Amino acid sequence: AQSVTQLGSHVSVSEGALVLLRCNYSSSVPPYLFWYVQYPNQGLQLLLKYTSAATLVKGINGFEAEFKKSETSFHLTKPSAHMSDAAEYFCAVSAAYGGSQGNLIFGKGTKLSVKP
Amino acid sequence: DGGITQSPKYLFRKEGQNVTLSCEQNLNHDAMYWYRQDPGQGLRLIYYSQIVNDFQKGDIAEGYSVSREKKESFPLTVTSAQKNPTAFYLCASSSSGRITGELFFGEGSRLTVL
Numbered sequence: 001a002q003s004v005t006q007l008g009s010h011v012s013v014s015e016g017a018l019v020l021l022r023c024n025y026s027s028s029v030p031p032y033l034f035w036y037v038q039y040p041n042q043g044l045q046l047l048l049k050y051t052s053a054a055t056l057v058k059g060i061n062g063f064e065a066e067f068k069k070s071e072t073s074f075h076l077t078k079p080s081a082h083m084s085d086a087a088e089y090f091c092a093v094s095a096a097y098g099g100s101q102g103n104l105i106f107g108k109g110t111k112l113s114v115k116p
Numbered sequence: 117d118g119g120i121t122q123s124p125k126y127l128f129r130k131e132g133q134n135v136t137l138s139c140e141q142n143l144n145h146d147a148m149y150w151y152r153q154d155p156g157q158g159l160r161l162i163y164y165s166q167i168v169n170d171f172q173k174g175d176i177a178e179g180y181s182v183s184r185e186k187k188e189s190f191p192l193t194v195t196s197a198q199k200n201p202t203a204f205y206l207c208a209s210s211s212s213g214r215i216t217g218e219l220f221f222g223e224g225s226r227l228t229v230l
Contacts (some may be wrong), residue, residue, distance in 0.1 A: 009156060032219065041222035043120075044159075047156055061136055090158065103149065103210055107157035 002093045003029045006107035011085040014115045019063075019078040021110050023091035026072065034092040034104065035065055044090060050074060060087070086114045122207050122222035124181035129194075129201070129229050137192045137225045139207035148209065149219065152176060153204040162205075165190055170209060193210045204230045 007022040025031055032051050036044040048059025055067040062086075065076045074091060088111045092104040120141045129135045141148065147166045151159040161174030165184040181200025184190055194201045204226050208219040 036221075041125075041204075041224065041226065043122075043223045044208075044219075046218060046219070049218060103147065103164070106159040108156060 002031065002105045004093050004105055005109035006089075006091050008110055009108065010111045010113065012055050012113040012115060013081045015079050017085055017100050018113065019081045019085065021058050021076040021089050021091075021112065023065075023074045023076065023107060024072050025074060025091070025093045026095055032094045033067060033093075035059065035063070035074075035104070036092060036106075037061075037091045038088045038090065038109075040087075047076070047089070066076075079113045081112075083114050083116065086112055090113070119218060120207055120209055120222035122205075123172050124226050125223065125225060127225060129227060131229055134193055134195050135227065137194070137205055137207075137227070139190045139192065139222060140188055141190075141207075141209045141220075141222075142188060143209055143211075143220060144187075145209035146187070147209060147219070148184070149208040150174075150180075150182065150192045151206045151208065153206055153224075159206065162192065177190070201227055203227060203229045222225075 003026045005024045034049045035047040037047050038044045047063050048057045050067045058064045063078045087111045090092050090109045091107040094104045119223045123138045149164040150162040153159050158178050162180050164183040165171035168187050171182050171184050181193045204224050207222040210219050
């Protein structure tokens with residue numbers, strides 16, 4: 001079975017500072033991993049995904065994530081935060097083979113605040 | 117443009133009433149999903165459908181019902197049996213057969229029970 005743990009329900013950074021959002025996963029098979037972003041009262045938008053190719057994945061809006069199998073982690077980073085990055089971020093995992101119930105298992109989310 | 121359309125965006129309901137949330141997609145995706153979102157809870161799966169005329173319960177199906185009569189449409193009914201229906205509901209779709217599992221989401225429907 002797959003599961004996702006996001007460390008920190010709220011993260012606050014200053015504009016221009018490094019953004020680091022943590023995600024650890026559990027999976028009995030090689031995982032596919034995703035980061036989604038959600039702005040208030042909107043649906044989720046895919047930021048990036050890891051599908052067993054390069055371990056460093058680059059996404060939209062300057063975000064990237066690194067898959068570390070030994071640490072079962074898939075942390076999301078951005079070198080310099082912008083005010084428009086303020087949103088909620090969700091990490092998700094799916095089984096690489098076959099379909100799992102619901103297709104994706106989501107973490108509980110991390111709200112990112114950006115201070116001017 | 118291809119995408120997923122949910123309606124209504126905001127809905128108010130009196131206790132004891134059933135309501136139906138609409139979800140339509142023009143992405144030609146086989147699979148569709150309904151998630152419920154509560155603050156601090158992440159997304160929880162209600163129902164999903166991998167093919168027309170077939171659907172499966174998710175983790176929190178009690179008090180909800182769905183149908184999948186057309187590939188494009190996957191409406192969700194919140195019944196009076198749902199004890200705490202106030203929430204944000206998200207519909208999603210994916211292309212079955214792709215093992216990458218990426219989901220495409222609608223804009224959501226916010227249901228408030230008065």
